[in-house]
Amino acid sequence: MSNAYIDKFPAEAKVVKAAFYSSFLALALGGVFGVIQTLHRTDIYRFIDSADYYTVLTAHGVFMVITFTIFFLVGVFTWAVTTSLDRGVEDIRFTWSWVGLMTIGTVMAGVAILAGFVDSIDISASVLFTFYAPLQAHPLFYLGLVLFVVGTWVAGADWFRSWWAWKKENPDARIPLPTFMVLTTMIMWYIATMGVATSILVFLLPWSLGWIETVNPLLTRTLFWFFGHPVVYFWLMPAYLLWYTMLPKFAGGKLFSDPLARVGFVLFLLLSTPVGIHHQYLDPGIAEGFKFIAMTNTMFLLLPSFLTAFTVVASIEHGARQRGGTGYFSWLKSLPWRDPVFAGMALAGLLFAAAGFSGMVNAGMNINYLVHNSLWVVGHFHLTVGTAVALTFMAVSYWFIPQVTGKELWNRSVALIQVVLWFIGMTFMTNSMHRAGLIGMPRRTAEPQYTGFEFETAVGSVGELNAQIALGGVLLTLSLVLFFANIIGTAFGSRSDNLPDNGYAEALSGSDDAPRVLDNLKLWTAIAVVLVIIAYSLPLMSIVDRGGLFGPDITAFPANLESVRFLAFAVEHLGTAALESAGTLAWNTLPEVIR
Amino acid sequence: MNIHTYEKVWLIAALLLIVGFIATITYGSVGLGIAMIDDSEETVEPSELDEDFGEPRVEHVGENEYEAYVIAQTFIFQPDPIEVPANSKVTFYVTSRDVIHSFSVVGTNINTMVIPGEVSTMTAEFDESGEYGIICNEYCGSFHHTMEGQLHVVPEDEFDMTELSVESDDEVELGNETTFNVAVENGMLDDLETTVTFEIGNETTEEEITVSGESTEETTFTVDSTELGEGDHDWTVTVDDYEESGTLTVVEDLEEEEENGGNNDE
Numbered sequence: 001m002s003n004a005y006i007d008k009f010p011a012e013a014k015v016v017k018a019a020f021y022s023s024f025l026a027l028a029l030g031g032v033f034g035v036i037q038t039l040h041r042t043d044i045y046r047f048i049d050s051a052d053y054y055t056v057l058t059a060h061g062v063f064m065v066i067t068f069t070i071f072f073l074v075g076v077f078t079w080a081v082t083t084s085l086d087r088g089v090e091d092i093r094f095t096w097s098w099v100g101l102m103t104i105g106t107v108m109a110g111v112a113i114l115a116g117f118v119d120s121i122d123i124s125a126s127v128l129f130t131f132y133a134p135l136q137a138h139p140l141f142y143l144g145l146v147l148f149v150v151g152t153w154v155a156g157a158d159w160f161r162s163w164w165a166w167k168k169e170n171p172d173a174r175i176p177l178p179t180f181m182v183l184t185t186m187i188m189w190y191i192a193t194m195g196v197a198t199s200i201l202v203f204l205l206p207w208s209l210g211w212i213e214t215v216n217p218l219l220t221r222t223l224f225w226f227f228g229h230p231v232v233y234f235w236l237m238p239a240y241l242l243w244y245t246m247l248p249k250f251a252g253g254k255l256f257s258d259p260l261a262r263v264g265f266v267l268f269l270l271l272s273t274p275v276g277i278h279h280q281y282l283d284p285g286i287a288e289g290f291k292f293i294a295m296t297n298t299m300f301l302l303l304p305s306f307l308t309a310f311t312v313v314a315s316i317e318h319g320a321r322q323r324g325g326t327g328y329f330s331w332l333k334s335l336p337w338r339d340p341v342f343a344g345m346a347l348a349g350l351l352f353a354a355a356g357f358s359g360m361v362n363a364g365m366n367i368n369y370l371v372h373n374s375l376w377v378v379g380h381f382h383l384t385v386g387t388a389v390a391l392t393f394m395a396v397s398y399w400f401i402p403q404v405t406g407k408e409l410w411n412r413s414v415a416l417i418q419v420v421l422w423f424i425g426m427t428f429m430t431n432s433m434h435r436a437g438l439i440g441m442p443r444r445t446a447e448p449q450y451t452g453f454e455f456e457t458a459v460g461s462v463g464e465l466n467a468q469i470a471l472g473g474v475l476l477t478l479s480l481v482l483f484f485a486n487i488i489g490t491a492f493g494s495r496s497d498n499l500p501d502n503g504y505a506e507a508l509s510g511s512d513d514a515p516r517v518l519d520n521l522k523l524w525t526a527i528a529v530v531l532v533i534i535a536y537s538l539p540l541m542s543i544v545d546r547g548g549l550f551g552p553d554i555t556a557f558p559a560n561l562e563s564v565r566f567l568a569f570a571v572e573h574l575g576t577a578a579l580e581s582a583g584t585l586a587w588n589t590l591p592e593v594i595r
Numbered sequence: 596m597n598i599h600t601y602e603k604v605w606l607i608a609a610l611l612l613i614v615g616f617i618a619t620i621t622y623g624s625v626g627l628g629i630a631m632i633d634d635s636e637e638t639v640e641p642s643e644l645d646e647d648f649g650e651p652r653v654e655h656v657g658e659n660e661y662e663a664y665v666i667a668q669t670f671i672f673q674p675d676p677i678e679v680p681a682n683s684k685v686t687f688y689v690t691s692r693d694v695i696h697s698f699s700v701v702g703t704n705i706n707t708m709v710i711p712g713e714v715s716t717m718t719a720e721f722d723e724s725g726e727y728g729i730i731c732n733e734y735c736g737s738f739h740h741t742m743e744g745q746l747h748v749v750p751e752d753e754f755d756m757t758e759l760s761v762e763s764d765d766e767v768e769l770g771n772e773t774t775f776n777v778a779v780e781n782g783m784l785d786d787l788e789t790t791v792t793f794e795i796g797n798e799t800t801e802e803e804i805t806v807s808g809e810s811t812e813e814t815t816f817t818v819d820s821t822e823l824g825e826g827d828h829d830w831t832v833t834v835d836d837y838e839e840s841g842t843l844t845v846v847e848d849l850e851e852e853e854e855n856g857g858n859n860d861e
Contacts, residue, residue: 051737128734134694217695218710259596282708284715288631295620299613306609310602364620366629369704373697373732440701442732447740453701453728513597546638552712553642557694557736
């Protein structure tokens with residue numbers, strides 16, 4: 001009998017497994033669309049119409065950074081809360097309800113996007129991951145996103161429920177570190193999603209259903225980025241959680257400092273949201289002063305990442321020394337590089353450091369003119385979400401999947417090749433994307449080959465850059481194939497009793513060293529809200545004042561479709577019916593409540 | 596809370612780095628004057644750009660100072676190409692007629708989002724002549740990748756904002772006189788001293804004119820058809836590098852020819 005997660009929490013293991021498999025399905029779809037793009041835009045192999053490229057791009061973006069990352073996150077967070085509180089979820093049906101909501105939401109948004117390939121269906125959502133109005137998607141797309149986000153809200157409530165129940169039984173205990181990380185991340189998420197929820201529910205969805213005529217493009221765009229920057233931390237936080245609480249364990253050591261890990265997460269909670277305007281440095285209609293505030297906040301956001309870099313490196317050095325490593329740098333040789341889980345996570349961290357440097361350039365308000373919306377940015381986020389997050393998730397899956405299935409990993413060598421291949425593929429792809437961005441090559445385009453001018457490279461050539469991007473894309477695809485082979489191979493394996501124990505890393509400097517105030521979530525929430533109000537109330541008021549709540553007279557693009565009217569009719573009637581029954585219910589229960 | 600000495604050093608170094616970054620960016624804004632795109636322009640109605648924004652155009656507004664009014668729409672930029680002289684300071688005003696675009700001059704740091712209802716403005720200095728591509732780097736629809744334009748920075752001595760137009764008859768009856776009305780528009784602030792050259796048949800007439808800044812000067816050339824004789828006569832009006840040309844047909848009897856369907860537009 002082993003002591004894996006599935007042995008202790010069989011019901012929760014099913015939830016975590018379902019979340020992971022959903023996320024892998026999205027990863028597979030996103031991967032297919034990814035390789036089509038690298039070959040298409042570099043003009044190496046084009047088999048789709050360039051107009052369809054944008055449907056491919058929307059699918060790649062949404063499946064990768066919404067479905068893949070967030071489904072994996074809910075799996076990791078469920079594991080983290082149950083493991084670190086050492087208790088199952090309060091009500092497994094409640095837990096499945098949010099898995100269901102997220103799944104239905106994904107399917108709706110996915111159908112709306114993919115229908116864009118079929119001309120005979122008048123549904124499309126080729127609006128990219130950012131869905132900037134006046135580009136308009138089918139209402140199904142917006143509804144799907146709403147359900148998905150509501151699902152994550154319910155998931156957060158589930159974890160808070162666990163914590164409250166645990167706190168009753170352990171009134172004086174410190175919040176275990178993994179749970180602390182989950183809770184702070186979710187508070188950040190609740191604050192951040194207010195932006196996108198407002199944008200969709202008040203403006204974009206009613207607009208796509210034809211209930212309101214126009215929207216203010218700058219307002220919906222600003223509300224998107226209110227959510228759009230913290231969402232990148234939402235992808236990153238599970239990776240950080242794993243780097244802090246699991247990587248030291250895989251390295252054979254302990255977490256260097258529990259208190260500073262808490263400080264890091266509190267800083268992310270405080271600073272992730274009031275920085276969104278740094279995505280809008282080049283937007284007209286927003287005063288320079290607001291951009292300056294976003295810039296300084298962004299720079300301070302480097303602090304928790306620097307903290308993480310120190311703690312993670314110190315922790316794995318500790319692990320290496322426990323394994324007999326010595327010297328200034330030769331301890332690096334004592335690390336378990338043949339372990340795919342450790343190797344993948346460490347390589348992900350290494351490329352994340354590179355991403356930090358390109359991120360500093362992006363954050364530099366006036367340097368940003370040079371790289372804004374260029375391929376540089378795509379290079380940047382393929383290092384962050386595409387490597388720091390994705391490679392960490394894939395690598396740690398080699399540990400997690402056995403934990404939640406009770407089966408041994410199919411092949412460790414294939415796993416090691418897979419993570420190394422991802423590292424090499426991303427190195428090719430992202431270095432060339434950064435360089436292509438510096439010569440002005442744009443992102444988000446099917447054909448960056450223009451008739452009136454040519455891009456001038458200082459070193460190398462456009463052909464060489466394209467070759468590197470395509471080669472990188474192909475290696476990444478190969479890496480994905482190996483990943484899925486391993487996951488499927490494992491899934492079809494048989495139960496094993498020879499699994500590592502479930503658990504996470506202990507800390508050298510434990511939670512007893514952390515000031516009590518760090519666990520005061522109400523205080524941090526209040527400060528976070530105040531910071532958001534300071535950073536956003538004036539810009540939002542100014543935008544509404546300038547362009548009006550519903551903006552100027554502009555037409556949606558593409559024009560409204562037939563199926564929309566049916567959906568509008570259905571939503572309206574369902575909505576009315578739901579309100580009526582809710583009203584009746586309230587009316588009937590009210591006297592009882594009063595009594 | 597115990598913080599390891601190394602970690603303290605690291606934290607302080609990180610904070611210094613952050614403050615250093617903020618300082619360099621502030622220096623870029625204040626010291627070097629790299630201004631951000633901001634909210635200094637009034638909003639416009641995208642459906643009424645003709646009134647709110649006017650024609651897409653380049654204006655001469657001061658010595659070596661120009662203003663370019665650019666409209667982005669699916670999937671073109673107007674005017675195209677944008678022409679400005681070298682050694683000039685150009686302020687761009689860019690807006691959109693439909694969805695969100697960008698206005699990005701490749702190989703420079705002229706780069707802005709273009710949002711319907713808002714006007715982006717930025718000033719750039721062009722020291723040397725050259726040709727640049729302009730692209731839209733924000734996805735704007737199915738043919739986004741075809742959206743491009745040109746910015747021509749022409750040598751200072753080759754640059755002008757002269758426009759030449761000629762109004763004339765296509766046909767004239769033998770024995771009658773006909774007139775060529777030539778209008779020379781000068782978009783620059785300075786006066787334009789130039790020569791209008793009119794050629795028809797073997798005859799050449801020249802006229803010196805002075806067009807004041809931001810105005811139009813008209814001049815007329817009169818031709819006696821008897822001297823030309825019956826038949827087609829090619830004519831040309833030249834002002835500096837600009838040329839207008841056409842053909843004048845002298846006929847014996849105008850009405851009869853018209854009844855026969857004589858129309859020498861073809």
